[in-house]
Amino acid sequence: MEDCDFKVNIAVVGMGLIGGSYAMALRVLNPKSIIGIDKDKKALDNALHRGIIDRGYESGGRFLKEVDLAIIALYPRDTVEFVKNNLSNFKMEVLITDTSSVKKDVVNNINAFLPDGMEFVSGHPMTGRECRGIEFASADIFTKANYIITPSSKNTSRGLKVIDTMARKMGCSNVTYVSPEEHDDAIAFTSQLPHVVAVSLMNSHEEGFIDHMALFTGGSFRDATRVAQINSGLWSQLFIMNSNKLVDEIERFQRSIDRLKTAIIYRDMKSIDHIFQNAIRRRKALVKR
Template sequence: MNSDFRKIPIAVIGLGLMGGSFARRLKELGHPVIGLNRTKKVAEEALAMGIVDSIDPKDLKKAEIVIFCTPERGTLSFIKEHLSLLHEKAVLTDIAGVKNGFAKEVAALLPEGMDFVSGHPMCGKEGAGLAQSDGAIFDGANYVLIPEPWNRKEHLELVKDMARELGCAHVPVVTAEDHDRAIAYTSDLTHVVATALMNSSSYSEKTKYFIGGSFRDETRVADINGKLWTSLFLSNKDKLLEEIDRFSASLSTLREAIAAGDEEEIIAFLEEAGRRRREMMHRGNS
């Protein structure tokens, strides 16, 4: 890691849950942070909280890294409008949950010297907005990088160093196609299941008196930013629909075994799930 890395000024565009979390952690680590938000009141709040040093767009020129915590269209619009304000050698990165060619759209807007490194920190929490932000969400998390042929090696290493410094434990490098397919299963589908569980006709005002840790854990992400996740679902629609079908088939297998009273099949189904969970957690911590 560059010995001067902690001194690099970094800009965070979009100060919601994720952008606010980036700003908090980066400030804790000693970085000068420039924070901008579409709603200026939110940026002013972040400044008052002390998690950013400036909310002046003119200070973007100081930022060697610019992190976009905004929807894809918002990121493109911001770059088009503020390109002249960016550092001439700025490394831009994002946190978008679906990649499908977005990096090419951004790269087409950038002059020589700038670079866009596509990224996706696999962390977060329930709720939305600056008030919910928390720098600790990066601790032990995965931070996926999706390099493109035109990315410079030193820029990839810079974003990788940032991820490590934030507290992330693993920084896997994959293609955009592999990323979107994996995310359809591990992220999109889990939000589909959690929201469907909460929207079941079995829910009532008395449900809260009958819940334990399992129900709380399984429905945690149902407290969701509806507009954001609708965009993510539709951006990754084909892959998500495949995962919903696979989940439905798996659920049907268990349902049929329960309906038939097939104890051996039920035990085998449950034990295989347990084996996979243990294997996943062991590998994830290795």
């Protein structure tokens, strides 16, 4: 494919919430065709029926030879497996990207077996929903989202530019470049920790207690626990693949909550106010960006 000319054949592997949303958002790039791949025939039928994809396949195969740009929207381990199993099916000039929210393992694994000529540019759209499946897919999920690209030494400026342009054309407002290690450090805090917190809030009490609490909840509890409706298969993989960093972040958070707890126990208004003022200032700065 030419530089940022998207009049090409695109394959989206994984017709879930993210893959389906990519296929929908990629239409604005006016590609020659969008092929969908998913082992779940129902998801393919849904995508075909709604015109999200032009053709559907239940697994990889020789048809991948015509694909110029492949977007792998699978769990991290399945992403590595799909590329590995289809090396002989891809054309030599293919550009492959992914949507994994852990990077070090995925980039290192794929680069270890990817032949010269084929290029893998790893990307992470910082978006999603608390629901699963193509029926919840929407091109809107990319609007104003952050998009992270984690270049490796094997990447070309052309390859990076294509994925950068794709992300922006899909509606993302910030495209950031960091190493896979920096990415995994950052998202342990900004994405994995909030999921740990949401799940732990829901599990804080004995079974049945939450039902009794429903009439006492306001926006703060609902917002803090929104992502507790977690995709278990995906997130257990993500947590394990980034476990050292995540445990560091959990422990840092535990120390932070301990400081506030101590101030409350000692009814130390000055410390509580100091802690609040820090949080207010930081939160304001975060939202402004």
